[in-house]
Amino acid sequence: MKLTRTVTTGLGVLLLLCLPALAQMKALQGKVVAVADGDTITVLDSGNKQHRIRLLGIDAPERSQDFGTNARRHLSDLVFGKQVAVRYDKTDQYGRTLGKVMLGDQDVNREMLRAGLAWHYKYYERDQPTQDRDVYSSEEARARKLRLGLWSQTSPTPPWDFRRGESRQKSTADIRHAESGETVSTAVSTEAVYVTRTGEKYHRGSCRHLSRSKIPISLADAKRSYGACKVCRPPR
Numbered sequence: 001m002k003l004t005r006t007v008t009t010g011l012g013v014l015l016l017l018c019l020p021a022l023a024q025m026k027a028l029q030g031k032v033v034a035v036a037d038g039d040t041i042t043v044l045d046s047g048n049k050q051h052r053i054r055l056l057g058i059d060a061p062e063r064s065q066d067f068g069t070n071a072r073r074h075l076s077d078l079v080f081g082k083q084v085a086v087r088y089d090k091t092d093q094y095g096r097t098l099g100k101v102m103l104g105d106q107d108v109n110r111e112m113l114r115a116g117l118a119w120h121y122k123y124y125e126r127d128q129p130t131q132d133r134d135v136y137s138s139e140e141a142r143a144r145k146l147r148l149g150l151w152s153q154t155s156p157t158p159p160w161d162f163r164r165g166e167s168r169q170k171s172t173a174d175i176r177h178a179e180s181g182e183t184v185s186t187a188v189s190t191e192a193v194y195v196t197r198t199g200e201k202y203h204r205g206s207c208r209h210l211s212r213s214k215i216p217i218s219l220a221d222a223k224r225s226y227g228a229c230k231v232c233r234p235p236r
């Protein structure tokens with residue numbers, strides 16, 4: 001990141017245009033058909049294709065954390081059943097699109113910060129346009145100052161710390177942590193479970209629902225954004 005900053009500062013806009021990851025934002029449009037938690041939604045496009053969207057630049061409390069339910073409800077109240085546009089340029093290892101969700105002119109990711117229901121996710125801020133990075137950072141600072149939402153707590157646990165604790169306790173699978181890029185551990189355990197590119201559930205390796213795609217995920221991460229399949233009944 002430091003290198004990127006130095007280089008762009010030094011050579012300016014010309015070089016920036018040569019970096020496709022920064023210069024090219026793609027867009028998709030569709031209806032929000034599911035809200036998994038405060039930073040993950042599913043969008044159904046006009047071609048009837050589902051896209052699982054991870055809201056870029058924010059990290060909302062996990063469902064089992066304090067304010068996790070509030071965050072999910074707030075996001076759901078905002079976008080569920082509505083038409084949104086998603087600007088993105090990347091997909092993560094679980095097939096989720098990392099994007100900025102727009103409801104008309106409203107930046108939904110930013111709204112979650114404004115309401116005090118998410119952290120500005122600094123691990124990913126390098127993927128954000130500089131302007132968004134600054135705006136998101138100050139929205140978080142403002143919400144903190146006003147003690148809105150989760151900031152009403154004296155010392156809220158950031159979701160990335162919470163997940164790390166869960167991973168240590170519950171999973172020994174050799175899976176890079178979805179959000180931080182850390183390797184959690186090396187031993188493969190019986191608790192490795194799988195998700196599909198577009199599904200809402202996680203599964204055992206043998207499940208028939210995995211015929212189209214089969215993406216390994218740690219149990220902790222699976223439980224965070226997916227429900228347990230009722231057919232194969234994976235560990236909970």
Ligand SMILES: [Zn+2]
Pocket residue numbers: 202203204207208209229230231232233
């Ligand atoms: Zn299953």
